[in-house]
Amino acid sequence: MTREPRLLEELNSLRDAMDRIEIEEQATLAAIAPRFQASATNLLHFIAFHRNNHPGLQMAMREAGLCSLGGCDGHLYASLSTVIGVLQKLQGLPVTPPSPSAAPSSLGGQALLQAHGERLLGRQLGEETGARTAAIMVTLPALATEQAGLIAELVEAGMDIARINCGHDGPEVWNDLVALVRSAAAAAGRNVRIAMDLAGPKIRIGALPPQPGVVDARPQRNRYGKLLQSARILAVPDEGADVQPVRQSELAPVDRLPIRNEGWQSLTIGNRLRARDSSGRWRELTVVDRLQAGLLLSCNQRCHFISGLEFLQEGGPGKIVVGDLPALAGDVLVRVGDRLWLTSSEPGQPWGTIPGAINCSVPEVLADLQVGERVLFDEGRIAGVIREVCPGAVEVEITQARPKGTRLRAEKGINFPDSRLTIPALTSRDLTDLAFAAAHADIVSYSFVSRAADIEVLQQELQGHGREDLAVVLKIETRRAFLNLPRLLLTAMRDPRPLGVMIARGDLAIECGWEELAEIQEEILRICAAAHIPCIWATQVLDEMARHGMPTRAEITDAAMGARAEAVMLNKGPNLTATVRTLGAIVARFHPRQPESPRHREELLSCLAFRTNSLVSERT
Secondary structure, three states: OOOHHHHHHHHHHHHHHHHHHHHHOHHHHHOOOHHHHHHHHHHHHHHHHHHHOOOOHHHHHHHOOOOOOOOOHHHHHHHHHHHHHHHHHHOOOOOOOOOOOOOOOHHHHHHHHHHHHHHHHOOOOOHHHOOOOOEEEEEOOHHHHOOOOHHHHHHHHOOOEEEEEOOOOOHHHHHHHHHHHHHHHHHHOOOOEEEEEOOOOOOEEOOOOOEOOOEEEOOEEOOOOOEEEOEEEEEEEHHHOOOOOOOOOOOOOEEEEEEOOOOOOOOOOOOEEEEEOOOOOEEEEEEEEEEOOEEEEEEOOOEEEOOOOEEEEOOOOOEEEEOOOOOEOOEEEEOOOOEEEEEOOOOOOOHHHOOOEEEEOOHHHHHHOOOOOEEEEOOOOEEEEEEEEEOOEEEEEEEEOOOOOEEEEOOOEEEOOOOOOOOOOOOHHHHHHHHHHHHHOOEEEEOOOOOHHHHHHHHHHHHOOOOOOOEEEEEEOOHHHHHOHHHHHHHHOOOOOOEEEEEEHHHHHHHHOHHHHHHHHHHHHHHHHHHOOOEEEEOOOOHHHHHHOOOOHHHHHHHHHHOOOOEEEEOOOOOHHHHHHHHHHHHOOOOOOOOOOOOOOOOOHHHHOOOOHHHHOOOO
16 A cells, blocks of 8 residues: 555644644634533634645545545544554554544544534434434414414424524514414423524615506417407596406406596497507507496407506597506616616615616615625626725626516615625614513524624623523524634634524525535535534425425425434425425434535635635624
């Protein structure tokens, strides 16, 4: 085995790097709570290993018949030392004992993950329990307060954690949900935890100028374009607002159209009226019925009605004038190459008067943006690059949209994946919601966390609530949070309270790109395994089944992959109880994470980013 001497040299070099990082991070380790000391040490070893790992080393170890350490993230130092000892014996060398360290053994690493998982999730995990390996978290709908027995059904089906999203509803609804969960859990004799998600700052498109209302009347046609039923329009003056639509069949819906009380009284059955609709095309209406306070009209073509549009009778004095229609929510059609201004002003204010100006709901972020950074709108459906930065506004060139353009609408999300945002993760509303969570919940989920300073602020706030047992789950939903995850964990480990991580895969996919999501979620699982921190697999798990009753094949595979985490989260849906049962059956068939696999990515981005210049000033 000619590679053995070189393998031994490389492995000794890796162990030396692990020893060095303990010395370099002495101040970090000194601040860690005692219950997390071994886990923090192992996490630092994991970082050192992957910062210094040689490409192809683990493949060479497998070829030499040695453990490649691919499934040893939770006890890396002890496992590496064992492999070094084996190689030394094979070469007839004296076995060099490892340096004294707080890092856990193989059994110790598994025990730590079990203990931390039980503290967070309220249940034992793993095959030895004779049950499924992952807990089930369920997002509760507000309607659960009105649907008798729903929460009891979810508890009976296997819900371990009830999640309440503080971004929706309010304390009155939350109080009812908490009471129902506690009651159902007590009746079933089960320990069901309550998790409350802090909303965090929601960076969205602000209000856009409203657009004129329109009534879109469409005839019914078959797949070959043959007319089945003319469009039917109930034209009613303002004082006839109480007139009900005439009896209709499934193929003949009736559109209600307000008209002005002028000119229509002389019209009778069979009269025809013509005009150009809002699309500029000639359209013809026919009076098919005369009502006590209005007319029933028909049209064989699609017709768009807007306020003030006049249809004149052919050969007669009658007419119909469309009345006031409710305004529509504003939107902006953008195409690749277009430029728009993202501003801190509401429409009608100085920046808002510029054509193409869009208001940002959190204007403080604009001060953190730089030329060349990307901006993503509406879950990444529209993308752009910042071309100019001015006080209170940035100009964005659209680089991604549909070929015919995509509409930007108010309240759609905005992401800045390349920007170092300094806005606080805790908003004033979050502070109020945190007080409620401290009084009622077992777990608080921290949104928009990305810096060590964010963790420190939360720890300070929690100290004032007197709940040392209130667990914290870090939601990893931005690229910066992903890259900084090791430092976030080390900061959170200063507090002895239960700790967990949620992989917010929907937000991560937007921030990091869909093509990178699989590798990123895998890396987060491995970092959490190295830190012995329970991980929650979230976003769109069995979503089709929850909404429509039948899972897709891809969803089944995704749910099985999620079983490697310590918990899997389901979102709302009308078929939630059956979905909980299905998820429980799926995860019960799979083993805990960290199988020996040659397909793990050797270069882990979060480890390479640890202590680099881009992340040194995390407190700023």
